[in-house]
Amino acid sequence: MPTLAIEGLTTRFSTRGGTVTPVDGVSLSILPGQILGLVGESGSGKSLTGYSIMGLIDPPGRIESGSIRLNGRELSGLPPEEMRKIRGNRIAMIFQDPMMTLNPVLRIDTQMIESVLAHQDVSHGQARALCRDALERVGIASPDERLLSYPHQFSGGMRQRVAIAIALLNKPDLIICDEPTTALDVTIQGQILYEMQKLCAETGAALIWITHDLSVIAGLADTVAVMYAGKIVESGTAQQVLGQPRHPYAHALIASAPSRNPRGQPLKQIPGMTPSLINLPSGCPFRERCEHATDACRQVPPVQSGAGRTLRCFHPVGTAPEARV
Amino acid sequence: MTAPVATAGVPPILELQAVSKRFTKPLDTVDRISNVLGAGLREEVVHAVDGVSLAIQPGEVVGLVGESGCGKSTLGRMAVGLHSLSAGRRLWKGVDIAPGASQRSRRDRLAIQMIFQDPYASINPRMRVRDIVGEAPVAHGLVPAREQDAYVEQLLRQVGLDASAMRRFPHQFSGGQRARIGIARALAVKPEFLVCDEAVAALDVSIQAQVLNLFIALRNQLQLTYLFISHDLGVVRHLSDRVVIMYLGRVVESAPADTIFSGPNHPYTQALLQSEPKLEVGKRVFIPVKGEIPSPLRPPAGCHFHPRCPKAMAHCATERPALREVAPGHSSACHLNGGG
Numbered sequence: 001m002p003t004l005a006i007e008g009l010t011t012r013f014s015t016r017g018g019t020v021t022p023v024d025g026v027s028l029s030i031l032p033g034q035i036l037g038l039v040g041e042s043g044s045g046k047s048l049t050g051y052s053i054m055g056l057i058d059p060p061g062r063i064e065s066g067s068i069r070l071n072g073r074e075l076s077g078l079p080p081e082e083m084r085k086i087r088g089n090r091i092a093m094i095f096q097d098p099m100m101t102l103n104p105v106l107r108i109d110t111q112m113i114e115s116v117l118a119h120q121d122v123s124h125g126q127a128r129a130l131c132r133d134a135l136e137r138v139g140i141a142s143p144d145e146r147l148l149s150y151p152h153q154f155s156g157g158m159r160q161r162v163a164i165a166i167a168l169l170n171k172p173d174l175i176i177c178d179e180p181t182t183a184l185d186v187t188i189q190g191q192i193l194y195e196m197q198k199l200c201a202e203t204g205a206a207l208i209w210i211t212h213d214l215s216v217i218a219g220l221a222d223t224v225a226v227m228y229a230g231k232i233v234e235s236g237t238a239q240q241v242l243g244q245p246r247h248p249y250a251h252a253l254i255a256s257a258p259s260r261n262p263r264g265q266p267l268k269q270i271p272g273m274t275p276s277l278i279n280l281p282s283g284c285p286f287r288e289r290c291e292h293a294t295d296a297c298r299q300v301p302p303v304q305s306g307a308g309r310t311l312r313c314f315h316p317v318g319t320a321p322e323a324r325v
Numbered sequence: 326m327t328a329p330v331a332t333a334g335v336p337p338i339l340e341l342q343a344v345s346k347r348f349t350k351p352l353d354t355v356d357r358i359s360n361v362l363g364a365g366l367r368e369e370v371v372h373a374v375d376g377v378s379l380a381i382q383p384g385e386v387v388g389l390v391g392e393s394g395c396g397k398s399t400l401g402r403m404a405v406g407l408h409s410l411s412a413g414r415r416l417w418k419g420v421d422i423a424p425g426a427s428q429r430s431r432r433d434r435l436a437i438q439m440i441f442q443d444p445y446a447s448i449n450p451r452m453r454v455r456d457i458v459g460e461a462p463v464a465h466g467l468v469p470a471r472e473q474d475a476y477v478e479q480l481l482r483q484v485g486l487d488a489s490a491m492r493r494f495p496h497q498f499s500g501g502q503r504a505r506i507g508i509a510r511a512l513a514v515k516p517e518f519l520v521c522d523e524a525v526a527a528l529d530v531s532i533q534a535q536v537l538n539l540f541i542a543l544r545n546q547l548q549l550t551y552l553f554i555s556h557d558l559g560v561v562r563h564l565s566d567r568v569v570i571m572y573l574g575r576v577v578e579s580a581p582a583d584t585i586f587s588g589p590n591h592p593y594t595q596a597l598l599q600s601e602p603k604l605e606v607g608k609r610v611f612i613p614v615k616g617e618i619p620s621p622l623r624p625p626a627g628c629h630f631h632p633r634c635p636k637a638m639a640h641c642a643t644e645r646p647a648l649r650e651v652a653p654g655h656s657s658a659c660h661l662n663g664g665g
Contacts, residue, residue, distance in 0.1 A: 041529040155617050185392035186556060190600030191613035212530055215559070215602035219609040242604070256534035257604050258563035263582070266541055267534040267563070273499050274529060 001072055002029040003173050003206035004053070009066035009076075011045075011052045020277040022048045024230035026066070027303075027310075028208075030223070032173070035200060035207045037221030037238065039214055041274050045230040046210045050176045053208075054093050055083040071173060089119040092167035096179040098159035102151040109147040112166055119170045134165040138195055157188035161195070168199065175200075176208045181216065193220060214254060218242050226250045229275060229285035236309025246309075246316040248290045284313070292317070336419035337380035338550050339404060339437070339518055344413030346374040346399050371621050373399040375574035376413070378648075381518075386544065386551040388565030388582065390558060390597070392618055396574040401520045401554045405439045435465060438516035442523035444503035448495045454481070454506055455491040462513045480509045483546075484539060501532035508539065512547070520552045525560060533560075540564065558601045562586055567654075570594050573621055573629040576648055580655035590657035593630045628660065636661060 011023035022045040030036045040046040052063055055075065068075040070090060075083065095101045103111055112131035116122065122130070128147070135143035138161040151159055160180055167175055177196070181189040197220060200207050211217060217224055217238065224242060225235035226249065234247035245251040254260060255268045272289040275281060281288050287297040292315040301312045350369040352360070360366055374396040381387050391397045402408040403415070406422070414421055417433045441447035448457055458480055459473040468476045478488045484505040495503060504524065511519060521540070525533045537560065543549060555561050561568055562582060569579045570593065578591040589595045596614040603609075616633040619625055625632050631641040641660055648658040 041531060157617060185618065186558070186597060187392065187600045187614045188617070189602070190611050191615075193602075194611035194613040197611060213602065214530070215604040218604050219602055219611065253531060254604065256531060258534075258537070258559040259604055261563065263563055264541070266538045269534040269538055270531040271535075273501055273532060 002069075003032050003034075003071060004208075005029040005067075005069045006053070007067045007069075009049070009052055009068060010064040011048055011057055011061060012064045013061040015060055018278050021064075022230050022277055023052055026227075026230075026232055028225060028232070028235070030174070030206045030208065032206055033200060033204045034222045035197075035209055035220055037217030037224040038208055038210045038227065039212065039217055039224060040227035041212055043229075043274055043277065044227040046227050047178050049227070050093065050178050050208065050210055053174075053176060054087055054091060055080075056087075056093075085119070088115055088172075089170045090172055091174045091176065092170070092172040093176045093178065094160075094163050094167050094180045096182055098156065098163045099151065101163050102159060104151050106150075107147070108149055108151070108162055112147070112162075112169065115166055116169050130169060131165070134168050135162070137168065137199065138162075138165045139191070140165070157184055157191065160184060160192060164192070164195065164199075168203070171203060172205055174206045174208070176210070178210045179212070182211070182213070189216075196220075214242065214257065215259075226253075229277065229280055231285065231312060232310070233286065233312045234310065236307075240307075240309050244318065246311055246318055247286075247313050248292050248315070248317055249286045251317045335383065337416070338383040338385075338418060339552075340380040340414075340416040340419075341378060341400075341404060342414040342416065343376045343378050344374060344400075344403055344415065345372065345376055345411045346396070346403055346408055347372055347411040369622060372574050372624070373621065374403065377571075377574075377576050378413075379404075379569065379576070379579075381550060381552060383517075383550055384548060385567060386553060386565045388561035388568040389552060389554045389571065390556065390561050390568060391571035392556060392597075394573070394618055394621055395571045396621070397554050397571050398522050400571070401439070401522050401552060404552055405437050405520050406434055407439070435514045436517045437520065438511035438514060438518070439520045439522065440507050440511050440524045443527055444500050444507055445495075445527075447507055448503060448510075450495050452494075453491070454493055454495070457495070457506060458509045458513050461510070462515075465514060467514060476513075477509075480513055483512065483543070484509045485535075499532075500528055501535060504528060504532075504536050505539065508536075508543070512543070516549070518550045518552070520554070522554045523556070524553075526555065526557065537564065558586075558598065570597070573619065573624050575629060575658065577630065577659070578655075578657045579648070580652075580657075584652070584655050590651050590655065590662065591630075591659050592634045592636050592661070594657075596633070596635075628658070 006026060006028045009023055009026045010021060013020050026049055038046045051057055053068055057063055063076055109131060113127045116127040116130050131147060132143045135146060140146050140161055181192050209221060221238045224238050225232045228249050234241055234250045241250060245254055252270045256270060258267060261267045270289055275285060283298040284301050287293040296314045301314050304311050348371045352366060352368055356366045377400060389397045399408060403410060422433055455474060455477050459477040462468040462476060463470050463473050477491055481488060481490055486502060486505050525536050528536060553561060553564055565582045568582050568585045570577050572593050578594045589598055599612060600614060614633055627643045628641045628646050631637040638660060646658045646660045648656050649662060650656045651662050
């Protein structure tokens with residue numbers, strides 16, 4: 001059974017400027033111990049997908065429809081008290097900026113012990129021991145002393161390690177990482193990726209890794225889903241999506257990477273810019289930037305699935321025109 | 326890039342000779358009173374840039390790579406003249422440009438322009454595009470005031486923006502368009518040399534390629550020379566003729582782009598290349614470099630990289646390795662290369 005199965009998740013925000021749908025019919029599933037890479041540009045709805053799973057959507061936003069099942073249990077529509085028992089316990093989230101997730105005026109031990117005691121029936125001393133072990137597991141030297149430090153006494157990479165340690169405290173089934181290495185340096189990013197890979201294999205937790213950086217995903221993920229303007233346009237194994245992308249957006253995104261282009265020559269670029277969610281073009285949201293677009297694209301392309309991958313496109317890359325579905 | 330790198334006879338367009346930048350945090354009143362009582366506090370000094378020499382040939386694109394806090398942005402700002410030099414000399418086409426405003430040095434300073442990282446913070450939100458781009462060339466007398474509109478229009482077209490952008494304010498543009506406005510502003514005073522400080526880092530992936538293409542096109546049209554500062558090795562590899570790697574205020578390696586990516590000499594460069602995520606299909610095992618980047622307030626003695634270096638030897642902790650040529654055009658600061 002998958003750890004997490006999402007079907008047709010739709011999240012809407014009603015604002016004065018109009019109604020926007022940053023998450024539009026998203027379906028995902030992830031098995032225990034697997035890493036799913038959720039890729040998209042800013043505004044594609046990848047972070048809000050994560051927030052929707054966590055039940056962190058505040059008004060004016062709300063989850064319109066769809067089901068979110070964690071180990072078979074339906075989460076959407078759960079009363080807030082029930083959701084609270086799951087959040088931070090069965091599902092944990094790691095955010096981009098660890099300075100925002102850690103409380104600057106509380107010591108690390110206060111913050112960590114609090115999250116243990118919120119979900120587990122243990123003594124204060126036992127909770128402290130759990131925190132100590134968690135810090136050690138993410139590679140923090142002399143954890144006993146570090147427990148007594150304040151967040152500002154840590155470097156950016158160390159803070160992110162603390163955030164990861166907090167996420168691991170209650171041995172969650174699912175960890176959602178929202179761009180956790182974007183603010184870090186390359187060598188520190190390498191360290192965090194190494195830790196996460198190791199921890200996932202050890203604990204059997206499923207991991208959703210949200211990022212805009214395809215190259216991070218390439219070395220890390222088992223499966224990849226590419227989002228554009230609120231919809232998953234292509235998903236499949238990392239091999240399939242990154243090796244032979246079929247959606248024109250995924251294909252163009254990978255082709256525009258400097259490493260895929262001869263040095264010093266102009267890069268293959270995607271024309272135009274990411275559309276505003278307020279006035280999306282009708283039909284396929286990518287059609288105005290797409291070189292394969294035809295009149296058919298004025299309709300919303302249905303999800304085609306097969307061989308473990310899904311695709312939302314009338315004219316996938318790599319099919320002869322007459323063979324187009 | 327296939328570069329028209331100058332021959333030996335031509336002086337470098339910009340040369341930095343052993344430049345250093347120190348930032349000092351002076352003692353405040355409380356500290357001075359504590360010192361009277363015998364606290365023994367001293368001023369804190371950060372060596373942001375520590376004796377760096379860099380010569381850039383006309384038409385060359387030099388990529389400057391390093392992690393945060395290594396001094397790459399400070400060096401870029403020194404190259405433009407936004408920071409004064411604590412030590413060393415800055416030569417423009419072989420002539421020393423000290424801060425002292427002779428007419429000549431004013432013109433020279435216009436020839437070096439900078440493009441900043443943040444397309445949101447580097448543009449005045451209360452000015453219209455026609456003034457953002459057109460103010461400097463009019464003020465410096467490059468363009469008569471009545472031709473300002475036509476001049477701005479032509480610049481906007483050059484960077485791929487519509488002429489209707491002229492009357493609009495920065496908040497009406499997307500990040501990619503704002504980056505283009507920043508580029509147009511830099512080009513407005515007809516520079517020969519551009520320092521681009523993380524110019525594409527804040528942009529979305531699909532927009533990055535557009536702006537990089539603009540840089541390549543402008544370089545070919547206007548014979549520009551670039552100092553391209555970035556932490557993104559992929560971008561630097563694509564654009565640069567020569568790559569300079571910095572670590573904690575010092576240059577550790579400098580070589581032609583092909584050489585540095587195929588045969589890095591310095592252990593830090595090797596670690597950096599190894600940590601770089603690559604767009605290759607298939608899981609990989611990440612082999613992390615140990616340790617954190619030390620604080621530039623108290624850099625390690627000897628070679629700055631030795632506490633993290635897998636190949637560190639005893640004298641790495643005490644002796645600073647000199648930047649030595651290991652092959653023609655390829656220099657590296659590491660004791661492993663031998664020599665005294």
